[in-house]
Amino acid sequence: MQDEPQRPDLSDDASDPRRSLAPQPENEPEPERGEEEDDFTPSRALIDQIRDAIDAEEQDRLDALLEPMHAADIADVIENLSAARRRVFMSLWSGEIDGEILAEIDESIRDEIVEQLPGDVLADAVREMDSDDIVDLIEELDEDDQRKILDALDETDRVAVEQSLTYPEYSAGRMMQSEVVTAPEHWTVGDTIDYLRGEEELPDQFYHVILTDPRRHPVGYVALGRLLAARRATPLREIVEDSFRPIGVFAEEADIAYAFNQYHLISAPVVDEDDRLVGVITIDDAMEVLDEEHEEDILRLAGVGDDSSIQDTVMETLWQRIPWLAVNLGTAILASFVIAIFETTISEVVALAVLMPIVASMGGNAGTQTLTVAVRALATKSLTGSNVWRVVAREAVVGLLNGVCFAVVMGIVAWIWFDGVSLGGVIAIAMVVNLMVAALAGILVPLALDKVGADPALASGAFVTTVTDVVGFFAFLGLAQAVLL
Structure with missing residues (x-):
């Protein structure tokens, strides 16, 4: 180098x-x-x-x-x-x-x-x-x-x-390289070193020598470091790595990247439907996929498409963003319908119009916090059936406690600002309700989308925003109508 x-x-x-x-x-x-x-x-x-x-x-x-x-x-x-x-x-x-x-x-x-x-x-x-x-x-x-x-x-x-x-796009068959270094399973270290020294067309970079049986089924692999450290007479089977995990040619890229990260793999053989060796995936390719998955999640959560690039033209960027802005417009209109129901209440208590954005904004931010954590946990497979209800319960409690904390603060602010104890109590209760609902929506919506096979990162934001806006406005304005009028 x-x-x-x-x-x-x-x-x-x-x-x-x-x-x-x-x-x-x-x-x-x-x-x-x-x-x-x-x-x-x-x-x-x-x-x-x-x-x-x-x-x-x-x-x-x-x-x-x-x-x-x-x-x-x-x-x-x-x-x-x-x-x-x-x-x-x-x-x-x-x-x-x-x-x-x-x-x-x-x-x-x-x-x-x-x-x-x-x-x-x-x-x-x-x-x-x-x-x-x-x-x-x-x-x-x-x-x-x-x-x-x-x-x-x-x-x-x-x-x-x-x-x-x-092979399908985003599969192991697309990720793998066909250049593979193999050795018969009965070879010794000396046999392998002599072969490597005499071979003229080896890959520029490789990390393991893959052991195969006579039918070209991979049965293990040996890291180059262990190969060079062992004596020539040592059979390769005695120094194989415990991390050996063949990957099916149709395995999805995201699952492969997870396996590399989870099991600290450097490379992994790829096998066809008959378990014959057809290629190898190396860590640089797996980490590139992991990086792309992270990038896609961020872009989708922001509603700018999963392939948006800083190199895109104005028109390409425009058409990527318009659809989700249109969805957001639809959810905003739905929230406006809720406000319209309480038009008379707002006209009689003008302070409600001043305080409404606070309730909606706090709910939206709380929902986004939970949503981001949930989408990332689903992508990394750390949120599973074994812990899902514990996490849901945790988020509900956190939402409730956040709601209580900010309810006290906002209740006092509204009381002093508008000289009304009842108004302070209304916004305090609405804050507790909306922050708890936001926390639950932030985790239940992506879980539901994932369950039906939809991408949680792509569509969760619009649903969570709708829930927090509608519930926030309805709770605040409905309580105000019942208590103040």
């Missing part, structure tokens, strides 16, 4: 320690200040110098700036250029987009890059990639671009990639 490269001299801007790279929209506004520079991303000054070199079409300067950079950082640079600058960059840079860079580029602009690459450069790039990276690269491309990449592969690699593409 090469030593960490040195960055170009940025002394002209050294006085400003707050530099970070954030993805820029099409017109590339200046990155926001306020965050300390991240040691693992290109600095703001470096990005500015690269942009200046592109604008001035200074190839030598651009080459000098990019030469010491890691492939992942070059991919970041490409992503953060406008479409016009990317086109100039692709024609100006004397270096080539290799397989490592291509694998790092965000999928939202990857097809654009592929279309701009000369055929020979694209062929060289994909030949450097593992089969799982090639599958990840081409599965989102159109048919013509897919064929261009497949035609660039050797026959063996092409067959492996085409086979992976036949």
Whole structure:
């Protein structure tokens, strides 16, 4: 492995320690200040110098700036250029987009890059990639671009990639790489080391040697560390790892990522319906899925779609957000109907109009807190049938206690503010009711959606908001009508 490269001299801007790279929209506004520079991303000054070199079409300067950079950082640079600058960059840079860079580029602009690459450069790039990276690269491309990449592969690699593409999306078959290091189960450490030293086409990175029987069924694996530490005469079967867990080719990505995290796996063999070895999944792929799951949950909870990207255009972003804003509009209208029922009460006690948003806001925030915890717990499989009712009871008690605490505070505030003990009592009771209902809705709604097979992260927010608004307004205004009039 090469030593960490040195960055170009940025002394002209050294006085400003707050530099970070954030993805820029099409017109590339200046990155926001306020965050300390991240040691693992290109600095703001470096990005500015690269942009200046592109604008001035200074190839030598651009080459000098990019030469010491890691492939992942070059991919970041490409992503953060406008479409016009990317086109100039692709024609100006004397270096080539290799397989490592291509694998790092965000999928939202990857097809654009592929279309701009000369055929020979694209062929060289994909030949450097593992089969799982090639599958990840081409599965989102159109048919013509897919064929261009497949035609660039050797026959063996092409067959492996085409086979992976036949498996369902988000399955182990799509995640796995076909390059696997195996050894017969009867071999010794010495046999294996001699084989590895003599083999010319090993994967660039692998963590285990998988033991197979004569029918290519995986029966165990040996970590490289234990292999190198054992004596040559030691049978491989004596140093196999306890963590060995084959994964079915149709297993879902989320379950695989959970297994890697739960059992501290580094790699795992993938088997077909007949339990024959067909590939391997490594920890980097599993953790990437776990990261994507976290990102999807956050985006869905916010109602902005599960594939929203900072690279999206205005229209793409608009169409991702409109549907859930429309849902929220519908729930707001429903809450307004509840308010309309008590129109006379509000007109006679104007203070109710002032206090209503407080009840709804507190309920909404309480529901969101519980909802976030519940969705995350479901995603990580820590909320199960064995503990669900204990968690529901805990959230109900927490909601009740929160309601009592804030009921006391808000009751006193309303009493002093509007000089009315009864009004203070009404809002206090409404606060207790709404916060307890919000806590229950925050956990029961995602549980119900998960039970019927819907994604809790996608739809829970709208339902919880509706419940807290409707219950909050009805409890507050209904009590007010009964007590104050």
